[in-house]
Amino acid sequence: MNENAVRHDNPPRVALFVTCLVDLFRPSVGFAAIKLLEEAGCAVSVPTAQTCCGQPTYNSGDRADTRAIAEQVIAAFEDFDHVVAPSGSCAAMLKKHYPELFAGDPAWEDRVAAFSGKVHELVSFLTDVRGMTAVAAAVSGTATYHDSCSGLRELGVKRQPRLLLESVEGLELAELKDAEVCCGFGGTFCVKYPDISNAIVTKKARNVGMSGADMLLAGDLGCLMNMDGKLKREGIAVEVRHVAEVLAGMTDTPPIGGRL
């Protein structure tokens, strides 16, 4: 355990919201998140009644189904001290958009507000709530970081991952040009408007290539899969990983999309 992590006799009970993409495509991110949360002195649980935060239906205009999904998520997670997701996008959905979904419904408003107040994106939870300033990981190489839109603009995640990444032994950080510009994933956007999405991710891949980094990190698996897919297609040899894997020192597994 890291010296900066806060010890408690009664560790806070943290429920991990795994996210559907992590569950299906990249389970190692979930295990990295558990390791980091435990290092931060938390008792971690993984409620089994979780599937997805409801963004695909929400952003497609299907409020009724989204609300049904949200009610299920709230019921499964509301008894914990904190709800943490290794994704700015899913955390923002739970934290910022669930209250909008239930606005004007007196039977739910207070319950949703209490739930949303406990939701955090993983890295900001480690730093802002648990006071972590360093991790006990060693990874050699140069990494660049993409600021995924939801985490950045809806939750203010910017400084936190950089703070912890700077403490990783052997890791250099190279800033990414236009790091705050969308990668073109956008959930269903990338398949509904593939040509526009491609134009956007092409710029991103070029900037990653020019960064001089050998590793691209971000906090959202959707963006990571999108950027990795483009880098691989273009033959740009940059390893792509979720930031949690690096902070947990779990980089012995193959990167997202395998090696070139």
Next chain:
Amino acid sequence: MQITSQTFKANSVKALADVDLQRALGNVERGFIDKRQKAVDALPEFDALRDNAVAIKNHTLKHLDLYIEAYVAKVQASGGIVHFAEDADHANQIFLDIARRRKAKTVTKGKTMISEEIGLNAFLEKNGIVPIETDLGEYIIQLRGEHPSHIIAPAVHVNRDQVEADFRRVHVDLDPMRSLVEPEMLLGEARQILRQKYGEADIGVTGANFLIAETGSSVIVTNEGNGDLTQLLGKCHVVLASIEKLVPTLEDMAQILRVLARSATGQDMSVYTTLSTGPKRPEDPDGPEEYHVILLDNGRSNMLGTEFEDMLRCIRCGACMNHCPVYHAVGGHSYGWVYPGPMGAVLTPSLIGVEKAGHLPNASTFCGRCESVCPMRIPLPKMMRHWREKEFESHLQPTTQRAGLGVWAFFARHPKLYRAAVSIAMPLLKRAGGSKRRFTSLPLAGGWTKWRDLPAPEGKTFMQQYAARTNGAGR
């Protein structure tokens, strides 16, 4: 103008392949963003000003009827005439009546998006009246037979070389040896032509950035001065403005002006801010003999009191499109009507109907950059989502998309079934991904794999692996 929002997808594919356009769009991406950031950084109270501006507009919209009434009374008191136009045709007809009565042959125009919205140029030409655009950008696209692709930089999609070629084609007296290499030289050439037109014009048409209830004034902000010449030199000045341009007082206008130019071009103020209040008075040395305001609704009053009311705060600064990755990729014409970018994605369906403009609110990654730079704090992504909800409710989305979503929602609502299904699917998908651990093509995922590989899953889902680990630990 002809609406092509229905073919947004095809428009955008064409735009992506247009080399000249892509070169021009690079300028939007670089110039506007840096300039705005510098202007904002230099003004610590910028966010407080934004809050102020939002409050002014919200207040005005809540009492719009009263402010319109007060405004009309003031315009009349200063000798002007206000005409109410329900829609585009009505506005055009009102204009034509004014023009016919004045036996107008030419009309100079400066600074009006509303004239694009009502298709005034085509209408005037059909009725034998010549409209002349006097803003450099507008003039260029008029020569090219095009429409604006941006609300403050209408010809941002055109390169300098193209402009030079257009001028040499149209300006028959232009010396072939004269250099037009610098933008200033192009401006000089256009100015020379346009200077003759102002004095000849029978009517000068402008838009309005604001209408001020306190004084009955219309206000335009410009950088070229063409707006001033348009409204002062013509014998008759017609202001085309929509109802949401009202603000209560001069002080309110001054407050909102402080965020307008900074958001648009990064200037503290635009070069000219010009207020017009009625026609020339006997003691005035110059000014128009007649002053008319055509106040256009065209669907806006239907937005009041709905989830789209916030959109009526828009002050047309263009910051949202300047910061939008989709706009950067496809340019303004792809959006298929007057208002492009994120603001167009909300406004266009409101004004012409979501059945014609449904692509626009869908073609967004919801990255939120538009909302973060909007000086009026308009929740643009949220309102695009409202349009998607309206589409969903009216079953306007493609059937396959709707069906796919329904399947996803069903499984998402039944965790046990979901677990069972994905526990079978993911290991199969992993095996299909092979030793490369990714797909270069995949049935049903063609939209993705057309342009990028798809990383293969790791195999067993997280929940499967986690259950195995915790059970093992428990035994």
